[in-house]
Amino acid sequence: MRYRLVVLLSLVAWLAAGAAGHAAPTTRSPEVTRALADLVGEDADRREAAVTVLGQTRDPKWIQFLEALRGGSVYARARAGATELVVGGTKGMRGDRDVIDIAGAYDREPLGTVPLADLKEVPADRRLRLVIKPFLDADETKAQLADPDPAVRLGAAVKLGNQAEVAAVATVEAALQKETDRWVRHALTEALGLIRLAHGSREERAAAARTLGEIHSASARDALGRLAAEPGASPTERDAARQAIRRLERWSLLTTTVETAFQGASLASILLLMALGLAIVFGLMGVINMAHGELMALGAYATFVVQNWFRAAWPERFDLYFAVALPVSFLVAAAVGLILERGVIRFLYGRPLETLLLTWGASLIVQQALRLWFGAANVDVSSPSWLSGGVPAMVGVTLPYNRVFIIGLATVSVAATYWLLFRTSAGLRIRAVTQNRAMSSCLGVRAGVVDATTFAFGAGLAGLAGCALTQIGNVGPSLGQNYIVDSFMVVVTGGVGKLAGTILAAAGLGGLTKGIEPALGAVFGKVAILVGVILFLQRRPAGLFATRGRNAEA
Amino acid sequence: MAEYARRGFLKGSLAAGAALGAGLGFPNVVRAQEMVKIGVLHSLSGTMAISEVSLRDVVLMAVEEINAKGGVMGKKISPTVVDPASNWDLFAEKAKQLLLQDKVAVVFGCWTSVSRKSVLPVFENNNGLLFYPVQYEGEECSKNVFYTGATPNQQLIPGAEYLMSKEGGAYKKFYLLGTDYVFPRTANKILRAFLLAKGVPAANIEEEYTPFNHQDYQTIVGKIKRFASGGSACVLSTINGDSNVPFYKEFGNQGLRSENAPIMAYSVAEDELRGMDTAALVGHLAAWNYFQSVENANNKKFVQAFKAYAKKANLPGGDKRVTDDPMEAAYFGVYIWKQAVEKAKSFDVDAVRKAVYGQTFAAPSGTIKMHEYNHHTYRPVLIGEIMKDGQFKIVTRTKGLVEPEPWSKYTSPDKGCDWVKHQGTYQKKA
């Protein structure tokens, strides 16, 4: 109990001292020297008092020292009869002895490298760390509010709001005057409102409640609820609180809807990206490619390799690796697809069940090969900085960059596919061979070449999907297994007559999954979708847009 | 038809004969007089290979070390490594093979509770001995298994306690998120009982499960965001393996930070972090009985030895391989067995079993001790914070060893596990 009292008193004293401009203990005053001596002593209470003294100097260098103490890198060593405190840096080995670089406690001047055995660690146990924390926090937050990076300022503002201490009002208002970033202003206004709500007068509380409602502050929900239920509050306050809560609820409904819509679009784009290659290959060639998942895995591993190469050879431009990885994964997967097609699949046209089994066998081989080459464990693909984090679209809704990117990528891929199929002569040949193979052959179209290029293109799209998926999920040898059944559901639901079928199916399945997931949970939602697909196929046995005509029977 | 039938007859008998002949003569491992055989039962392919391959590696390393120093009671250890391929019925089959065909003296194996449960009857019916190195949900007390991994009170409870304490941030709302199988289910049952016993109101506890390999955490992270608005919320995560990556990524991308809503993970260790983009995880926490960053001489030796071993044996990853809690448990499991054999002066399972009780060993995490009667292990508890390089910064550590409680005092206060004074699980008198 005593130490808590000490902390509280010292904090108040410190703030008061700051406000009144009293003389604080200076850098090398006798109190500080005594404090440093106490720190290495055995008495826990005196150690805590020592920390308080050092913190009260408000000297940034002592604050840094306290941080080192908390981190466990402060040591004591005997020097000329007295004990000297030093801060330890990097550790190393000289021969078989451990050595460490040390620096002075205050000025951090380097003092050389000494054996670890010569030093005695000054431990900071839980109690001591608790005493140190407020000094660090207060210092931290002020520094953070002045940081050039808006994300750091935002974090500081949120922390101040959560702490809701009356002492911080001045800091917050000062920061609000200077702030230009929209979201940081929002957080600061919110913090102000929360502090006023916790500590203000009646009018202030009512006004704060109204403000918080207006800015749609979700973090205020609990505090507003408490205010509305408080027996001592005036009717104005309670009304303001209740109204604010209603506004928050309406806003929450809006944000949930927007979020669900975005999530549905994101899932739909992922499904589309995965299923596009499969649909082309199945629709145009009747080949059901169970190795599709492994082609995606190959694209993902290609991304991993490109990332490693950038890390080793060109680290300053690391963020570019993803842009390079996209075409590389396309090409790698396309090449493997080509080999697969020319090597084995072309013997099995018109026999989808056999190609299904054949490609399943190929997928097992590719999987095990990946496992043997890269190891069974997942590999780490870091997101480039331009794909990390998200853009706050509105209060309470953050749209992750990587998902936005994938939506864009899916759109571009579909557009590119349409362009290829309907605006180029290669696409014309592909469509011709699909509709009537024999006739096209008679007209001089080389069916074999068309098959190979189409399969390679579909495989390349799979590789592209794999590259995109590295940003969202794991990269491991069994990456293909996770996505293969979903891809098939999309293709089968959409039918193979038109690409529009695949797009519609992806959109439908993605949207539906995300729509029912909040209600049924992830597992039963998925089961419901699968059962839905099965039932849907009763009505339309060949999918949304089936091929028609005499050649329809596979 | 006659030709068809004759062909059928000939083919059938050829094939059947070949199968029978080959089946009856299973590949026999050379039985040398100066060797003692042990079994290594870890998945080397399939979904669990990611985690279990490292356990096989560290057990083989321990065997190599022991053999270099002369073996056990003068006999060199010959490990029989089998691959149950993440297939639960193959686990049972391989266990039977190891015990009945190869007649091994001890088996080091298993990871998931399913695999352990599927081999348990085999070990119990044939009086085999299994050392199981992974954290698990408790509620088991088998005569033929030594559990060197953590029981719930050696991992789950200390993690939650840390977050509740002022030091850890004094969190008041807890989101219990796990993969849907027995360990998270039981873990959350125990955690919930613990939190309620500590006065946390039920409205401040949320529980949610996702299936294995779940990739899409958008909805769940949205729910956590709403739950955590207002501060003071944390996530206790028993999400398994693969699903961790998309979860942490989505968490970070939707704007949640480890300062405002930290995740305390119970199934994420250095080996899993190797395959993850750690940028999203920095600052989050984990609770284990060992971290690679533990500072003592034994651990330094252990880590160096393993990295050297990985490089020499050309394991994928080479000297970038890491060590973690289950690996440490597997490692000292081998040594404990060796010590017990030397104390009992015999390889017989019953003698060795009795000799294991109370054994101590200078493990990389510090000295550990085998419990005197409940087949589990005294271990220290450490809380670590994830750092950018995939290692943990240890933020707190219990002063001594924590006694294992296979039956949690929060959910089964009336049960105990004792093989010296009782026959395993017994009802405690009120």
Next chain:
Amino acid sequence: MPRRETLAVGLAAVVLVVVLPVCNALPADAPFAVSNFTLNLFGKFLTYAILALGLDLLWGYAGVLSLGHGVFFGLGAYAMGMHLMLEIGAKSVYQSALPDFMVWNQVTALPLFWRPFQSVAFTLAAIVLVPALFGLAFGYLAFRSRIRGVYFSIITQALALSAWLVFNRNEMNLGGTNGLADFKTVFSFPLHRPSTQRGLYVVTALTLVAAYLLCRWITLTRAGKVLVAIRDSETRVLFSGYSPAAYKLFVFVVSAVLAGLAGALYAPQVGIITPAKIGVLPSIEMVVWVAAGGRGTLYGSVIGAFGVNWIQSWLTTSYPDLWLLFLGGLFMGAVLFFPDGVVGALGRLLTRAHRVVAGQPDRAILDAPHPSQATHAMSRPPRSDK
């Protein structure tokens, strides 16, 4: 059935049902002794063979490829498993009448759908009826809407995935990921005794023989010929006045029942049943047994089931890294090089050898099936039965 074949089947039956168990009963150091482990392993392989028979009837003869037969296998196995769990009773860890997983899930009373499984008669009936009804429902919906070919295969995959997801859920009270395990007795016979295991083996072998005879009989009737016709060209059969949906449904239900029986015999011999046997991957593996062995010939599927699993046991012991490569290669080879399976390949080899010995001209070109013809290889009408 032709006489030669009857002889072959009879001989195989005697070896499986009589010789092996007798060898197992011999003391361990006798010259022909078969160890308990081996017999138990064979028992497991035989249950797989029963499943493969049904699958071959469905695929090899009717041309319907189901990638979800793990579901029916699981249904039968779970039915048996539920009864065995209830048999454990007070001998379990928690000493309660409820199965272990219910106790740690804090379920206080036995759920309604578990209760009937306490009776042996109901369990036996359920093993046959549950997969049958399920197969009937699913098949009816699918075949009536003329879902064919690849689409049908993919929706069986969807079925397998949904079943796997559902069985994995703890709320279903079926043991979740852990499944049902730790069986102690089967119909009051203690499971760990060698005599019980031997008995289970004999029952499995007898079931296999019976299943084989049933399937063979179906193929010899007129229905069998219609099935082959459906495989070759369904539209023509439709126009000839038959209802392909009815025939396909019949065979689908038969194969589902066989799968359920296989599962029910699998559970006590292996000692555990989990949703892992129900999902997408194991169901596809079941197909490769039939493909590798020889579809369109029933004994081919039996040999395939036996052979592939035995190789798996061997490879995962001796060369664990090679197993998946081998399996993948087997799939590919089974489709490309020996579409009528090992049996077919052996047959062609023997025929050629026979011709060489008899001095006849080499008709290799006419004998070897071209991959594009493989589906039709078995469609030549069989010669008369004498």
